[in-house]
Structure formats: C-alpha cells, structure tokens
Amino acid sequence: MDSIYWPSFFFWLFSGVACTFALGVLLSKNIVRMAFYLVISLASTSGLFFLAGADFVGAMQLMIYVGGTLVLLIFGVMLTSQDRFVEMRTSSGEWVIAFFIGLMLFFTLGRAAFGVAAWKGLDRETAEAVEVERTVTPLAMGLLGARVDQLDEPDAAKREGMSGYLFHFEIVSVHLLVVLIGAAYLARAKRKTGSVAANA
Amino acid sequence: MLNPILANLLTEPVGVSHYVLVGAFMFTCGVLCMATKRNALGILMGIELVLNGANLNFIAFGSRYLRNDANTLGLDGQLISLFVIVLAAAEAAVALAIVLNFYNNNDSVDVDRADQLSG
Amino acid sequence: MDPSWLPRLLALAWLTPLASFVLILFFGKRMGPHGKLAGLVATSAIVFAAVCSFAALFTVWLPNHPVKDASHHGEHHEEGETHAAVTAPIHLIAAASDDSHDSHGHGEGGEAAHAEGDGHSGHANNGPDGYPSYYGTWYDLYPGADDSGPLGSLKLSISYYIDALTVGMFCMVALIASCVHFYAMGYMHDELHDFTDPEVTLSNGEKLKRPGRYYRFFQYLSLFCFSMFGIVIAGNIAMVFVFWELVGICSYFLIGFYIERHSASTAANKAFIVNRVGDFGMLIGLMALWSSLGTFAFGDLTNADGEVVEQGMFSLLRTEENYYHLQPTEGMAYEGSRFSDSAAADGEGEAEESSNKAGWWLLLVAGVGIFCGCVGKSAQFPLHVWLPDAMEGPTPVSALVHSATMVAAGVYLVGRFFPVLSPEALLVVAYIGCITLLIAATIAITATDIKRVLAYSTVSQLGYMMLALGLGAWVAGMFHLITHAFFKSLLFMCSGSVIHGVHTNDMTEMGGLRKKMPITAYTMLVGCLAIIGAGIPLTKIGFSGYYSKDAIIEQAFSFGSSNPAHVLLQWAPVGGAFITAFYMFRLWYMTFAGKPRNQERYDHAHESPQVMTAPLILLAVFAIGVGWNFPGTDLGVTNLLDQARPVGTLATTQGEILTGLTIPSEPDSHEWEFKKPAGIAAFFTAAAGLLLATLVYWWDKGLNPSELREFGPFKPIHNFLWNKWWFDELYDLIFVKPTKAVSAFIAWFDRNIIDTIIHAIAAICRGISVIFGSVLDNKVVNGFVDGVAKGTWDTGLSFRKLQTGSVRQYVMFIAVGTILLFVAISFVQNI
C-alpha cells in the first residue's frame, strides 16, 4: 500500500466542507446564516480550484464570488432584518416534492459523472509526474487574444482557430459596464412626493 | 473491511468524476434552493450555487491533474469559468437591483408575492 | 531639393485653401465678431500657399531645371528642319531643344520623351527632355487591374501633372490671390457689421438690412483658390473637369454674393448656365477622347525603375516612333470610322486612308469639344455674355475671376491640351479668339461703367490669348495669360479702389480724381500702359504687356505669311491693339483726368486705406516687370514657360483635313522678318489709339465725345455698340423665347392630356379595388385570419393555467424537464 496522497486528502476535505455547507444553505431558514454557509461553501470550492491547478481562477473565486456574496449578505441583512421576514416558511408538501425531484436530479447527474471511463482519474505515478503549470500569464494572454499555451499544437488548422478570447473579454467588459449602469438605474432612490407631503 | 476503501480514497488520486459529482451535488443544492426558498435573496444564493457547481465542472475538465490526455479542455476551461464568474457578478448586481426594486414596491422580498403575471 | 518635393509642396499649396475653407465653413461665425478672423485665416492660408508655390519654383524647380534663353530656338529649329527635310518625313526634330539640360532626374514623366538612335539629327540624339514634366497619382478610385474594377477599364484618379507651366501658374495664382485677399480684407469691411444694401428695396419701401457675410466671402474665396489650384495641378482631364465645375460653382457663389439684388442673382445664374453650355461640349470632347484612347491621364505613369506602366494621352497621340508628331491612334481611327460607312465600301487602300481621315475628324471633334468648355469658362464668343454681367460680384471677386482663376482656367486648359489639338482645331480656336477680341474691344469703347469697360477688355484680351494659342504661339499665349493676370487684377483693384472712393461705377460721374486718389490713379496708369503694350519698339524695353502682345502679333504675321487665306487673323490683333489703347485711355482720362463731372461725388472721394493700396503697388511693380528677365540671368517667365512647351509642338505642322493650313513654328516668328513689321505695326496702332483717346477725352479743345455720339454716321454705330451688338437680345430671341414657347406647350399638354389619362386610370383602379375589398378581402382573407386568431386564442386560454406566476414552480419545471430529457436520451441511446 502507498502512503497518503495528500491532494486526495485535501480534495475530500474541501469537497466535504463545500457539500456540507451547500446543504446548509439549502436547509437553513435564516437568510444571514445561509449567506454565511454560502461563503464557506464557495471558499472551499476555491480550494478545490487550487487543487485542480487553477490557482488564478481560485483567487478570482475568492475575490469576486465571495465578495459578491458579501454584498448578498448585506442585502439580506438590510432587507430582512425585520423579524417577520427572517424566516419565510415553505409548505412541507413543496419540500417533499422538491426533495424527490432533487434526488432524481442528483442521481441522474451522478450517474453521468461516473459514466465515462476516461474520467476515472489517473494512477498515482502519472499524477505525481504532472508538471506544475503556471497559468496566470497564459490566461492573461488568452484573454488578450494570444493562446501561448497552444503553440505546441501540431495541427495547424486547430491552431488557427485558437485565437483567444479578446473579443469575448471586450464584450464582457462592456456588459459589466452596462450592468453597473443598469443596476444603478434600477436601484436608484425613488422620489416619494406623497410621503413628503404627508410628513409636512 | 473499511480499510481498503478508505485507503483507496486517500492514496489514489481523484479524477474528473469526483469533481463532477461534487459539482452535481452543489448544482442540485442550488436548484433545490431556488425551488424552495421564498426569499428572493435565497433564490439568488441558489443561483450562485448552481453557477459554482457548473464552474467546478469546467475546472475539472480543464485540469491536467485529473485527466492527462489530449481531450482536456486545458486553459479554455479556466477561461470559461473566469467568464462565468464575471458574468455571475454582473448577474448578481442586476438581480440585487431588481430585488431592491421589488422590496420598494412590495415591502417584502417574498417571491411568492410576485405572481401578477400568472395566467 | 529633390524633385520629389514638387508634388508635395504643390499639394500643400493646393490643400491649404481647402483647409481654410473647411475651417471657415464650420467655425466661420465664431471667428471673432462677425467672423472677422475668417479673413485672416483665408489670407494666411493663401499666403502660405504662395510661399509653398514660390518655394516649389525657386528651391525645387529652378535648381533642377535651370532655365536657358529660349531665343535660340529659332536657330536650332532651322538647322533641324533643313536636316529633317532630307531625312525625316515629318519635321519634328526641333522638339529637341536645349542639349544642355541634364538628361537625368526628371522624375516620373521626363524620361518618357526620349528619342534616341534615330540618327537623323545631332539634336535629336540628345533627347527632347528639355521639357521636363512629372506625372504621378495620389489616389486611384477603383484601380482595377485588367479592367476588373467595378467601372471596367475606367480609371479615375487624383493625379498630378507638373511642369514649368504648372509651377508658374501656381505662383501667379497664389500671388494674385494673396493680393486679392489682402485687398478684400479692406474692401469687404462693410460686411463686418449689419449691412444695409442700398440697391435692394423691400416691399415696404425700406432698404434691406441683413447681417454681414464677411466670413462667407472668404470661405468662397478659399474654395475658389483651391479649385483653381486643382485645375492647374490636375494630372488627368477627368480631374480637371471636376475642379472645372468647382470653379464654376465658386464663381456662381461669388457673383451672386449680393444674392438679394435681383441683378446679382440673375448674373450668377447667367454665368452658371452659360458655362454649362460650354461644359456640355467639353463632356463630348472628354467622351470622345476616353472612348478612343482609354485614358484620361495627361502623362505617362512610370514605376520605380522608370519604365512606363501606363501611357498618357500626350504620349499616345505623339509617339516617339512618330517623332512626336500628332497622329491619331488606331483606336481613334477605328472609333472615328464607325461613323462613316464609306470606309467599308471603298477599296482597301482608300479604306485605310479614309479611316485615318476619320481619326483626324475624331481628333478635331475632341479638340473642339474640349475647347467648347474653354469658350464657356474663358468667355469667348459666342458665350462671352456672362462675363460683363459678372461685375455684379464684389470687386475683389472680379479681380480674381478676371485675372487668375476663372477665365484663366479656360486659357490654361487650351494650353495644357495643346498637344492634342489638331491644326484644324487650332484654326477654330484662332478664329473664335479673333472674333471675340474684336467684338469685345468694340463694345468696350462705348461702355461707361468702369468695371464693364474692364470686363470687355478682359474678354478681348482672352481673345488675344486664344488667338495666340490657335496660331501656334504657345509660349506667347501662356505668357500673355500671366502678364495679363497681373495687370488686369491691378486694373480691377484700382477700379475697385475708385468705386470704394466715389461709391459709383459710372464713369460719367467721375473725372479729375487723380488729385484725390494719386496712388490709385498712377498705379492704374501703369496698368493701362501695360495692357496696351507700351514699350520702345524693336527693343527689349517695355511694360510687361509689350512683350506678350508683340509676341502674339509676330506670330500672327508669321501665320499670315504662310496662310494668305487667313489674312483676318494677321490684322485682327493689330486692330485690337488700336482699340485697346483707345478704350483703356478713354477709361483713364474719364476717371482721373479733366474736371470733375459730379462735384458732390468728387468732394467725398478719398484715397483707399493702406491695406488696399499696398496690393496695388505690389501688382503695379509686377505689371511693369513680370515680363523682364532677372537682370544678368536668363531667369524670366518666357524662358520658364518655354521649358513647359509640350513635346513636339515646336515644329511647323500641316493640316490633315484642310491640307492648305500651316501652323508655323513659334520661334520662327521671332525672326527679324516678322518681328520688324509686327513691332512697328503694334507700336503705331497703340500709339494712334492713345492719341485718339487723348484727343477726344482729355484735350479740351479737341473733339467732344457727346457731339461725336450724336454725329450722323456714328450714331447707329454707337447705338449698336452701346447695346453690345444686341447679343443678349439675340440670344433671348433665338434660345430663350422658343424654349419658353415649347415649355408652355408642354405644360399645356401635361395639364390637359396626360392628367386626364391618369385621372381616368385612377378612377378605374379605385372601382376595381372597391369590388375586391368588399368581396375578397372582407370575406375570404379576413375569415381566414380571424379563424387563426380564434384558434390561437383558445389554445392560449387552455395553456394559461400552466403559468402560475410562481418563480419557484418554474424552477421545478426546469428541473423536471432536465430529468425527463436525460431519461429520454438514455432510452434513445439504449435503443
């Protein structure tokens, strides 16, 4: 028998935490706790990303997703801190139906996950021989339109198609801008003339 | 009896399947969250979970530690998950704005009260 | 500097006025109070253009192509001709001119004209590259190779053709335009504030009051200069045409500057429409050339190695093999023969002969067609009627139009096109010029409007130029164009100064003004002396007009001696010189000499401000000296122009259709044989005119003009001239009235017959559609549509239950749908 393969250990650790707290999100009725569980779940997922060698994406996950959830949390606190809104009960019949449907969904997806032979995982020697790969620069270049990781691609036709994601990057940037403006517009404070008059 | 299984889990590298399974679990949790929460913010959290589960799949398919053959997505997986993250942030911003508006109009974030469009 | 700087510098000079135009167009109103800065902008632009032009001349052109004394041409020619008489069928050897020019560095165009190794003449061996020119393109519209462009083989390009003429014209135009701009800055100051137009009376009896349009005036001036530069630098006839029309529209704008005055708007319309008539002929010539030659370009396009890539018009028509003699191309002969069936029927030799003839005919059509455009633009008979009316524009415009831009364009184009014009076409040019010269000069005698006298004088002088070109005196014609530009702009500005001072155009209200406005008077005197060609006969001392006019008369004598049938062409310029001297000094005496005829106006008269007189003095200096060589050198306008003489036009040529016609070589006319009688005739006729004017209009004890007017035999003549030969009335009778009648008939036809038919058709259509609407549309189509709508509505009603409005149920639907999809797929896969 071999010694412990530590990445596997951490995988089980992180995935266990992530799944547990995802379940916590599902089952908890307090919106603030849900947000807290969600943060932990997402942070653990970022650990899974680090384990899979996607360190930049992991850091992004920590920074953006967790930050985004932070805002969710704030809103949760702001909008639901009145007691009657902290817990909004769902009827138990719905819970039962949802549980069964969820079970079926999970079963189907899980069956798909183990349905492909090539997804079984590497043997240990191969896994240990995989070179550490730095991804930040290739990722950045990819976003700027140059796929430096594909220079070794033997098929010239394939290499032609791999022109990077500059265009998408630009679209997403503009999209973000539009969203910012749109969100600011949607959420702007409405002038309530009636209430002012009433106060006066 | 338990030892070989536990030992295998800890001594052998995990594969894409495991990641996909975790992703599937988070996805299911997210969907159920969306289906059962009456709080609009709860639904948003469900969406975050769903997106995160999907992201996990992209990362898994792109990783060279899990599946070292020519069919990995490579960097494309990471790039796509980056886009997902960014768009999720955008989505959250808009959704929160909508929730805020909804709150302003209804004094509540209960989505069951948003049924004016029922047939 | 390297010759490659030529196109750059000239393009800079060309585009600067455009920049100024655009600037004023967009920001004119905001340039200071009432656009005052616009004048500065436009003026500085044109001054910059002038600097660029002179830089091109003195730092690029002259160092690369030093001028030589052209007066040796005659000797060369003689030698060449005797040689050629023996050895060459066509005496074209004289195309080779100065062997002292370095035979390299002529850029794109110069090398094209290389005749070597034919061994006919010692001169020919040296190559005729004494006439350097540069051709190149800046931009091609649809540059399709092998006729693959969207316009077929039509190649429209923005190109340049630069030779000494181009450079000289640039300098002249820029210089005069600069003076005009400066002058206009003073002259147009009325427009700087709200302007009350004294000549426009509104219906309520008040005078029109409108905001000043100072900036707009300069905007048009800039565009005008840009267009003129465009014509001069253009490297192909299509581009010339474009800028030609631009010049036309600019003149339209400027003549109609006081658009509220009825006379001004009418004059602008007249100028524009009359020019269109000429341009129609020009289009015909253009198409004739293009369809037979397949190119619009003047020069040859060469690649980097100096090899010719595309032949231009000039080298196609005057090929090296043909010793640069004009010869229609095969394509021309073919195109021409398509219109004469006799070619096919006759014998073979005759067919060739006749198709060759047809080529010449086509060439004649093309030449006369292009010349038609020039007739319009340069106000030649019979289209001269617009120019005197163009006096309605502000005086600076008149100065510009009459000297450097508009009318010069026509003469310039004839000069540029000279190599393409056949001897017959030249004869047409000569006769048109001759007639114009005489008619305009006679009308000028009786006119009393000071600007009108000058306008007719311009027409007359343009006739001189055309005559010169038609007689083959290329250098003399172009030389006269340049000298005339200077003294005519001077004269116009002087008249403007007078008008500015006394506020009237009418010479009968002036008199004795030289004491009030001395600078104007004496600069104008210089202009008058220059235009009558004052100088010491048979020497080289005189005002600028002396050189150019004598050169023209010499050529006329030379022509007359070889073509006795066309004796009119020999003596018309001499007679013209007499009349010119008479009416010019009539003008001067009536304005400046004698006693004031209108005391009130005289008392209010004053000398113009410095910004107006300074250009006058500058132009006066030029009017005196532009014909001179720089002391001690050969550098002078004549010698510069001589460098630009089109290749192959130096020789004596014979007409092909009119076989008796001989166009003599120009340098021959400088022989003593012609020079002596011509010089003496010109001097004495001019002196006679001057004396007569003095007798009539100055010397109190001499003849009284008003008595003369009433004197029996002179009365009908005066009446005839006073009414300008009844040209306007004639045109009205011939063209305007019939056109109006025809259009009245057509209008009647349209209103009564065609309208009736259309109304009937409409009624029928309406009846049919009423029937269709009630039956087909309401019952069949609507029934079908309503049925579909009802079906959709019912289906929708039954499905609406599904839309619960609950987000969470929708999520469930999605999840269930996904699961079902999975199940379905797995079933399909298992089957």
Next chain:
Amino acid sequence: MAAFLSEYTWTWLAYIIAAMIHVGLIINLVAVAALVFIWLERKISGRIQDRLGPTRVGGKFGWLQTLADGLKLITKEDLCPDGADRFLFKIAPYVSFCAAIGAFIAIPFAGGAYPWIAQHLNTGVFFVLAVLGLEVFGVILAGYSSASKWSLFGAMREAAQVVSYEVPLGMCVVVPVMIAGSLDMVVIGDQQAGWFTNWLVFHDPFTFITAFVYFTCAMASVNRAPFDLAEAESELVAGFHTEYSGLRWSFFFMAEYGSMFSVSILASVLFFGGWNGPVPITDLLGLSGAEVGTLSWAVAQALGLANVLLKGLLGVCLMIWVRWTLPRLRIDQVMTTCLKYCTPIAAAMFLGATLWQYNFPGRAFFNLIPMSDAVLEVSEGWEVESNDPDEEEEQIARGPEETGGLL
C-alpha cells in the same frame, strides 16, 4: 484502521508537525506583532497627546502592558446577549481572525530562489487581497448577530466602506503588478533588488503617487482612523463589537492589528523594495549570488526578514501617527474620498504607469538619468533583456520557470 494508522504514522506525523510549526510561526508572529503594536499605539498616542502612556508594567516603558491586558481579557466572562444569533455571534470573531491570519500564508518574508514564505503562490498578491477582503465578513456577522442597533450600524458602515475601498485598492495594487509583470510577490520583490532607486515607488512619478493612494485606501480598508467609522465611539458606542467582551473581543483586536501589519508588509513588498534594503548590503558584502554558502544565504535571508518586518513596523507606526493626528471623517466624506478622489486618481495613475511602460519599456525614472557606473551595475536587474518580439514570445512559450519567473 489501526493497521493503516500504524503503517503510516510517521508520514502523518511529519506532515502535521511541519504544518504546525509553520502555523505556529505565523500565528505567533501576528500575535506578538499585535502585542507590540498595541503597546506602540499607546506609547505613541501618549507622546502625541503630550503624556507618557503606560510606564509601569514590565519595567521601564510599560512594555508588558499588553500582556497584562491580554491576561485580563482572558479572565473576563464571555457574554452572549439575549436575542443574539448565538452561533453566528460566537463564530464571527474567528472569521475575522482567520482572514487576517490567512493573508500571511502568501506573504513572503525573504526572497531569492528559496523564499521564506509559507505557501509560494503564483497569484500571491491576488490571494492576499482576496483573503483580506474576507475579514469584513466577521464584522458583518458580528454586527448582525449581536441584535444591537449600534452593532448593526457599525457593521453596515464597515461593509459599505470596505466594499467601496476595494476598488481603488485593487487598482493601486495592479500598478506595481503590471510593472513587474507578475502576481507573484516573490518576483515583484526580487525585481526591486539593488539600491533604493530600484524600488517601485521610485519607478516613475505615477507609482510614486500610487503608493500614497494605496496607503490611504489600505488604511480605510482596515478601518483605521480617520476611517474608523465602524467603531466610532462618539456615535456608535463601540460599533460592531459593542456586545463583545473578553477573548472574542481580543480576537477582533488582533485581527485589526494583523491586517494593519499585512497591508503594511504588502505595501513594502509592492512599493518599497520588500526584503531589499535601501542599500544593497548583501551584494556589497558578497552574501548574495548563486555560489554563496548556506550560512551566507541564511544571513542574507535573515537581513531580508528584518527589512520586511521593519518596513511593516514603520507602516504601522505611520498608521498610528495618522490616527492620533487627524480627526475622524463623516461617512459621506469617507465615501467621497473613495469614489471621487481615490478611484479616479488610481485609475489615472494606472493609465499613466501603462503609458510610462509603453514609452520607456523596462526603464525606471532613475534609469532615465545618467548615473554612475556602480549604481548602473546594481540596477541591471531592471534591464529587460530584449525588445525583440520573437524572443519575448519564445520566453512566454518556455514558461516562467525558465525565464526566471519574470513572466
């Protein structure tokens, strides 16, 4: 299970012990640093306010004062108010503390080929920023779960402030990252080797300004005065930790001082040369380079460690100085400072630095001025090897290891 454990006991233990040592080092570093800083703050504030500060405990300077305070806090009762969300209330301080400590995982204390760093991350800067941003979670949870309106107000203020200030902070951090061409803090620090003129703060005028903007934003994001709206005593009693006492309260305190320390170290690595002193003593003494022995290397690394700690300390002192000098801002002034001043300035500096890189690729401000040979020699680290695009592409293709991690 037993067999499995017995078979692999030693590897288990070895890993766990090693990890424990690392963790112990870092936690203790933060804890000790917090002790020192609290003492420093009291002393410095005392001097600024013209009094003495602690003088008795532990002898002459009162240097054991904090320890005594800590002992007192440990012995205090751990209160949990009625109506509080007990779970969140209890866990909130740990969240903050973990975030503050977690940042130290990726902070290097000495560079070189074998840097002193707990986990050498490729995306170090990014990681540190992300983890520091998590600290606010604990604060919000604490504010919410305390069931006190003072706490809630404080927490919401802090949330708004931190979320807003992350924008200019991130922009400021991107400037040195862009100039160094790496997110790896070791790489960024190593590029500033040599004289102090190589420090990124002196790289060009834009980075010079950026450093100050960064420091302002960093102060705001760790809630130090004049940006300490979250715990404004005059308005909110004690802000988010109103209801806390005892050890949990001290965790918040340690978290605050820990993050002060970490942003200061981050500043030192990003702008002020990190482990490279103003004068390259190790180079001058011959302690650095490829062929030096282990001892020399250790000495050099220790010097680097001293540099980092000293710079961090200076940064914290600066923050203390500012706190006791400037009055507190209003919340709208805080937001104005962020959105109307810091963000546009940071954006402009980013643009300016980009243009500088474009115009003078790889040239620092002092490299534009002719210098003596000795200085030039040391500053060779700045010279980009080649501007040949082919070669650059090749470098990218070869990956960062072979090109010395520059990319």
